[in-house]
Amino acid sequence: MPMKSPHDTLMYQEAQSAADVIAHQLAANAGLLTELGERLRTQPPRCIVTCARGSSDHAAAYAKYVFETRLGVVTASASPAVSSIYDAPLQLDGALFLAISQSGKSPDLLLSAQAARAAGAQVVALVNDTDSPLARLADTVVPLHAGPERSVAATKSYLATLSAVLQLTACWSGDEALHGALDRLPGDLRQGWEADWRALGEGLREVHNLFVVGRGYGFGAALEAALKFKETCGLHAEAFSAAEVKHGPMALVGTGFPVLVFAQEDGSLEGTLAVAAEFRARGARVWVAAPGASGPDALALPAGVPAITTPLLAVQSFYRAASALSLARGYDPDVPPHLRKVTETL
Numbered sequence: 446m447p448m449k450s451p452h453d454t455l456m457y458q459e460a461q462s463a464a465d466v467i468a469h470q471l472a473a474n475a476g477l478l479t480e481l482g483e484r485l486r487t488q489p490p491r492c493i494v495t496c497a498r499g500s501s502d503h504a505a506a507y508a509k510y511v512f513e514t515r516l517g518v519v520t521a522s523a524s525p526a527v528s529s530i531y532d533a534p535l536q537l538d539g540a541l542f543l544a545i546s547q548s549g550k551s552p553d554l555l556l557s558a559q560a561a562r563a564a565g566a567q568v569v570a571l572v573n574d575t576d577s578p579l580a581r582l583a584d585t586v587v588p589l590h591a592g593p594e595r596s597v598a599a600t601k602s603y604l605a606t607l608s609a610v611l612q613l614t615a616c617w618s619g620d621e622a623l624h625g626a627l628d629r630l631p632g633d634l635r636q637g638w639e640a641d642w643r644a645l646g647e648g649l650r651e652v653h654n655l656f657v658v659g660r661g662y663g664f665g666a667a668l669e670a671a672l673k674f675k676e677t678c679g680l681h682a683e684a685f686s687a688a689e690v691k692h693g694p695m696a697l698v699g700t701g702f703p704v705l706v707f708a709q710e711d712g713s714l715e716g717t718l719a720v721a722a723e724f725r726a727r728g729a730r731v732w733v734a735a736p737g738a739s740g741p742d743a744l745a746l747p748a749g750v751p752a753i754t755t756p757l758l759a760v761q762s763f764y765r766a767a768s769a770l771s772l773a774r775g776y777d778p779d780v781p782p783h784l785r786k787v788t789e790t791l
Contacts (some may be wrong), residue, residue: 547574642761
């Protein structure tokens, strides 16, 4: 069987389609999320609790920063095992319980959503399969509108989850600047897709371990990239916040150690770039993905992109690079070993 080219992988094609997916999603969900946002403004929840696994949990990490910075509502992640393994009731009366899933079928997530609803929480499901068990038990379903995703590695559904979080937040807060960022997002994604990240794949072809670093809005991107490195490239990667990586993990960083850094133009930028500079001073090989980045091992993103949407562009460009790197390392990114599209855990 001939080797796939980088443009032939489903991972590449599905990631490339994210701009069109999100443009459709924003239009299709406008009425639903306007209504939900008005309801949440009238009766604000006392907190937000997210529940998810895998890439969806990385989207929840992004959602935490978005909700807390733009809504001022404390947001925490619930472990599905609390309900599915320990059968421990939680006090969730007056909470918004946000369940995130591409398939909507994982048994532990379903049990958690059921327990949250029984405990008095309002259950909102961000789900791609609107005929799934999760969609049927939720009080409100927010469709991701990503369409069928055939690659085992989630790409367009992950990015669609982030855009759904942003649209929900914009409709809830009434933030016109955030609505403006969403209006330009499909165009920004199309522009960002053309960024040349080949240097990352070339530099990581023969390595075995690396760190992925981000902070704030970019921390979820670091988590997602580390997972995809493991899943599609057989490459061991660990994700850290730029604020935490110096508390122990930096001891492993020396000459030639690879580090991928995600940054966005907000209050976290200076500190994140300072960490990257410190890694370089130790002799590490450091790639920095940031708007307008230049210089050695810079992974360019379009300049002037709102900080809150920059991680979507960074992750989309990363998916393209990871698909090519997977093939270069002898893997098929669409069919990772030992994995299935729907992971059912309890």
